[in-house]
Amino acid sequence: MILEKVITRIEIQNEYKDFVDKYTDNLLTEFKGKIHSIYMCGSIPKGTAKPFKSDADFTIVCANPQDIDYERLSNIKDRMLEEYPLVTKIDTIICSMDDVLSNPNDWGFWIKIICVCIYGDDVGVKVPPIVISPEFIIDLNRETKKEVDRVHSSLSNVSDSTLKTRYIKGYSKRLIRALYSLVLEDTGVWQDDIIMMKNAILNYCEIDSTLVDYLYACYLDSDVPVEEFLGIADEVYSYFENALNAMAVSRTSFD
Template sequence: MRLEKVINRIEIQDEYKEFVEKYIDEILAEFGGQVHSLYMCGSVPKGTATPFKSDADFTLVCAKPEEIDYDKVSLIKDRLLAQYPFLTKIDTIVCSIDDVLHKPNEWGFWIKIICVCVHGPDLGEQVPPIVIAPAFILDLNTDTEAEVKRLHRLLAETDDPALKTRYIKGYAKRLIRALYSLVLEHTGVWEDDIVEMKNAIATYCEIDSAWVEELYACYLNPDVPVAEFLGLADQVYRYFEQALQTMAASRTASD
């Protein structure tokens, strides 16, 4: 079974068009020929963004990511956030052409399936079809363990209430996305709607559904005690880790 693209047509709402054009112009003015192509994902290119609730997510693809000055990217972000305050935040991921073309189940998946091209030649067209199979799901979760540990550490160490809220929300979403990857062979599509993810997990995953509902509640309302959330997150991740190990063992046995 092949994964289909999440966004088939760009439908940026009128109130966001100027911002997107300005972002592209500023990135190109700053980095010029270093940029191969630019991509977006999420509600803005889908045309479902909500002012003062939605953020903007970009991916910059270039030959040498190490040559991109992240401080300059941050300055562009800060200027545009001040100019367009209806955006909650602006995220920019930078990856290499080589990663997209030679890691089809990781960066290739991201560019081909999740993102849409808003400037330059679309590298996703050069990525082979993404086949839903254990190998793909395992590759998709290559960095999940490291990211979970990072979020756990950040949350445990911070005393800043605003950062606690941000980390809990991000951690909860990361775990829901990880769990959803386990049921892709049942759904056949990559959902970017967290409610649809949650419902699919409840339908197809053997995890305790109460954990999933609690995790979703924490995503919606991150104002929960850190210790309580980390206890839930640890339970969920242990289940996920075991499921992934079982998948890997099954794959090895069938090879």
């Protein structure tokens, strides 16, 4: 089964159009000649963003990511957030064209399936069709342990309440996304709607449903004790890791 694109048509709401255009223009001006293409994912290009609640997710594809200076990029973000307070946060990922074309089950998946091109030539069209398979699911999760360990460490040492809320919300979503990847062969589609992800996990995963419901509740309201959350998160990740390892063993046994 072939994975289809999450966003098939750009439907940016009127209140966000000026923001998207101005941020794009700022990037192109600041890094003139360095950017190949710019992409978005999430609620803004889908037309479902909520003012003062939704963030903005961009991806820059360029020949050399080192050409995009993070300090200059951060300055642009700060100015834009001040000018457009309806946007809660701006995330901007940077990758190279080679990242996209040489890693079809990682960066290729991100650009081809998750993102939609808002400027330049869409390099995603050059990525071969992505077939849902155990190999793809395993490749998709190669960085999951590193990401989980990083957020776990940050959350263990956090003192700022705003950061705590952000980490718990992000960690919850990352774990739900990881669990959802396990059921791709059952659903046949990649979902970016967290409620639909949660429901699919409950339908197809053998994990204790209370753990999934807890993560979803934390995604909605992150005001929970850190130690309690980390205990649940560890239990969920342990289930995920065991399931992924079993998938790898099963794949090997059929080779």
